[in-house]
Amino acid sequence: MTAPHDLDLALAVKVLDAQPFSRLLGARLTAFGDGAATIELDIRPELHQQNGFVHGGVLSYAVDNALTFAGGTALGAAVLTGGFSIQYVRPAKGRALIARAQVVHGGRRQAVVRCDLWTADDQGAEILCAVAQGTILSAPQG
Numbered sequence: 001m002t003a004p005h006d007l008d009l010a011l012a013v014k015v016l017d018a019q020p021f022s023r024l025l026g027a028r029l030t031a032f033g034d035g036a037a038t039i040e041l042d043i044r045p046e047l048h049q050q051n052g053f054v055h056g057g058v059l060s061y062a063v064d065n066a067l068t069f070a071g072g073t074a075l076g077a078a079v080l081t082g083g084f085s086i087q088y089v090r091p092a093k094g095r096a097l098i099a100r101a102q103v104v105h106g107g108r109r110q111a112v113v114r115c116d117l118w119t120a121d122d123q124g125a126e127i128l129c130a131v132a133q134g135t136i137l138s139a140p141q142g
């Protein structure tokens with residue numbers, strides 16, 4: 001297993017890029033380290049639900065991956081999401097989604113992580129659209 005201090009943004013970007021679904025959505029890891037991770041993706045029409053807002057599944061995807069990458073800064077590269085809860089604050093609309101996750105508590109085998117999910121408009125102003133908390137676990141080896 002890779003030790004947390006051996007991980008850096010360049011390696012984490014490669015891990016994200018190895019996920020076909022992340023590539024499909026066009027997700028970008030823009031910050032990684034010191035117990036935190038940020039994932040961004042451009043909002044495009046095909047990510048909307050019937051009312052013109054970003055689909056909740058896309059929001060959950062961003063939260064899930066941001067939580068897991070932040071947890072990986074504390075636990076190492078081999079991690080899995082144990083579970084998370086998400087509260088939608090307002091409908092997501094704008095130019096981009098920004099999921100910022102931070103480790104709240106890290107142990108040897110699990111980390112509790114919080115994520116705030118923002119939308120950005122064309123001027124870059126950010127609006128909170130969801131908050132989440134999850135448990136990230138060290139993946140079983142072998």
